[in-house]
Amino acid sequence: MRLATRLFVATSLLVAATVAGLILAADQILRRELVTETQEALAGEARLIAVQVPRDSSRWSDAAHTLGALTGHRVTLIDATGRVRGDTNFPSDALPHLENHGGRPEVRQALAQGEGSSQRLSASTNERRLYVAVRGGPAGITVVRVSTTLASVDDQVTGVQRAVALAGVGAIAAAALLAWLLARSLARPLVELTATARAIAEDEPPEFPDSRVPEVAEHIRALRTMSDRLAQRFADLRREREESQTLVESMTDGVIASDARGAIVACNAAARRLLGRSAGEVLPGLGLLFHEKGARELVRDVLAGRDVDQREIETAGRVLLGTGRMLPDGGTLLVFRDVTALRRLELVRRDFVANVSHELKTPLTSIAGYAETLVGESEPESQTRKFAETILANARRMQQLVEDLLDLSRIESGGWRPAPQVEELAPAAREAWAPFADRAAQRDVRFAVEVTPAAHAAAADPEALRQIFTNLFDNALRHTPAGGRITVTAAQVQEGIVITVADTGSGIPPEHLPRIFERFYRADPARSRDQGGTGLGLAIVKHLVEAHGGRVEAESPPRQGATIRFVLPASVPQP
Numbered sequence: 001m002r003l004a005t006r007l008f009v010a011t012s013l014l015v016a017a018t019v020a021g022l023i024l025a026a027d028q029i030l031r032r033e034l035v036t037e038t039q040e041a042l043a044g045e046a047r048l049i050a051v052q053v054p055r056d057s058s059r060w061s062d063a064a065h066t067l068g069a070l071t072g073h074r075v076t077l078i079d080a081t082g083r084v085r086g087d088t089n090f091p092s093d094a095l096p097h098l099e100n101h102g103g104r105p106e107v108r109q110a111l112a113q114g115e116g117s118s119q120r121l122s123a124s125t126n127e128r129r130l131y132v133a134v135r136g137g138p139a140g141i142t143v144v145r146v147s148t149t150l151a152s153v154d155d156q157v158t159g160v161q162r163a164v165a166l167a168g169v170g171a172i173a174a175a176a177l178l179a180w181l182l183a184r185s186l187a188r189p190l191v192e193l194t195a196t197a198r199a200i201a202e203d204e205p206p207e208f209p210d211s212r213v214p215e216v217a218e219h220i221r222a223l224r225t226m227s228d229r230l231a232q233r234f235a236d237l238r239r240e241r242e243e244s245q246t247l248v249e250s251m252t253d254g255v256i257a258s259d260a261r262g263a264i265v266a267c268n269a270a271a272r273r274l275l276g277r278s279a280g281e282v283l284p285g286l287g288l289l290f291h292e293k294g295a296r297e298l299v300r301d302v303l304a305g306r307d308v309d310q311r312e313i314e315t316a317g318r319v320l321l322g323t324g325r326m327l328p329d330g331g332t333l334l335v336f337r338d339v340t341a342l343r344r345l346e347l348v349r350r351d352f353v354a355n356v357s358h359e360l361k362t363p364l365t366s367i368a369g370y371a372e373t374l375v376g377e378s379e380p381e382s383q384t385r386k387f388a389e390t391i392l393a394n395a396r397r398m399q400q401l402v403e404d405l406l407d408l409s410r411i412e413s414g415g416w417r418p419a420p421q422v423e424e425l426a427p428a429a430r431e432a433w434a435p436f437a438d439r440a441a442q443r444d445v446r447f448a449v450e451v452t453p454a455a456h457a458a459a460a461d462p463e464a465l466r467q468i469f470t471n472l473f474d475n476a477l478r479h480t481p482a483g484g485r486i487t488v489t490a491a492q493v494q495e496g497i498v499i500t501v502a503d504t505g506s507g508i509p510p511e512h513l514p515r516i517f518e519r520f521y522r523a524d525p526a527r528s529r530d531q532g533g534t535g536l537g538l539a540i541v542k543h544l545v546e547a548h549g550g551r552v553e554a555e556s557p558p559r560q561g562a563t564i565r566f567v568l569p570a571s572v573p574q575p
Helices: 003-052 057-071 092-097 105-113 151-201 214-250 269-275 293-303 340-377 383-412 425-442 462-478 510-515 525-530 537-547
Strands: 074-078 084-087 115-121 128-135 143-149 254-258 264-267 308-315 318-326 332-338 421-424 446-451 457-460 485-493 496-503 551-555 563-568
Touching: 003 057, 003 115, 003 128, 003 143, 003 151, 057 074, 057 084, 057 092, 084 092, 105 115, 105 128, 105 143, 151 214, 254 269, 269 332, 293 308, 293 318, 293 332, 318 340, 340 383, 421 425, 421 462, 425 446, 425 462, 425 485, 457 462, 457 496, 457 563, 462 485, 462 496, 462 537, 462 563, 537 551, 537 563
Parallel strands: 446 485
Antiparallel strands: 074 084, 074 143, 115 128, 128 143, 254 264, 254 332, 308 318, 318 332, 421 457, 485 496, 496 563, 551 563
């Protein structure tokens, strides 16, 4: 649609809408004012007529005709029972046959408030009329009603609407002329501006038009400024893109980006090396890029919109840590880090720890046995007994450390696999708490188990579940002051059964929360060492829970104790 046509249509519609609004306003406002004015006039006439009606009832019918002729309006005289005693439009012999007027709205309102009015079609004349009734008159007459047709009101309103409509037609004609004049002065530079904007979009040299219209000239200057700034920004973007490509290509981590359809749009040299792909090889879509199950599952999760953090996969004979994100435009970004050498070092470290731990078990058992003998044979208050008790305590601590190291090594190396079965949680928690009951009673630490009926059991290896509870209870009891409370709760969630061990102890500082599941990590090293902690309990809990396919997390609001929460499956997985 051309500019002139658009200006004409827009202006005409605006004027037409204004005219329509004025016509509606005239119909509503003017009609209301005219009806109100007529109603007030009829009310005044009714009061005057009430004074002029003779006391003689035989003359009421004639009086209604006479007064109606004088006022030019229909006059109706109504008694207290609602019977018509005089009406301008009916002779006296027809009055007994008229309908009782006691139920008419204006009559009921007049009887209740002294004055009433209503608008309706007259049953006798079949025209829209305004009825006004007032209470008054001689004895025997209760209500005097005066009515008139609203045709005059309609005629006045129609006349005003006709005048407004004629003015609107003239305004539309003037709008058409104005649109034509504006089109002549605006169309040419605006059309040229369109060509200029198209040239800018196609990265071609633009030609800017001239215009004497200040507003159009301002747009031309703004477009010229925009063109200059866009050119500068495009140059900056090209430079930044080249820098980003150089940076990505120099990364040791593999980076793969795909569009919303899964087509590979970027793949750096490190990613090609990790995947065993040559530099010039055309890569397939993201869904066909990997053949290993773990890598395909990672890609499937990312394409489904789920973020993936540090998931370990194996591909092309390498161990990779994969991270995936969904991009705002629907594409995906995958980052892979080669941890093959690190995993080899961890394997060596696990083997070393396991071997050393095995070698330490026998001498530690001998040390603890001899220390127990010395404690039993020494005098209660002797120096020898004190030395022997110190040796025994530290030997047992070393034994516990060795046992924890062996457990952790066995879990990490895959030498242990859970044999899950449906376990009742409340009895398992109370059984694991039994060894701590005496120590807790001495410090007045209360213990409670709160399990919902829907979460009374979970699928877990019985011995692993006992060890999880034991490590969590030992850790919670060491950090809960006298008079505190340790609570175990269980509830059903979408992932399975969530089990929570909460205490009212000193809590964990926020800066330590991300690392408390690391081996040998202590939030308060001095206190843990004094109380016999090995720093491996929570690490073992984490590995045991993850071996069941669950997850574990911790939270600790300031000065409100610590809460360890872990999730286990609700049922035994089918092979």
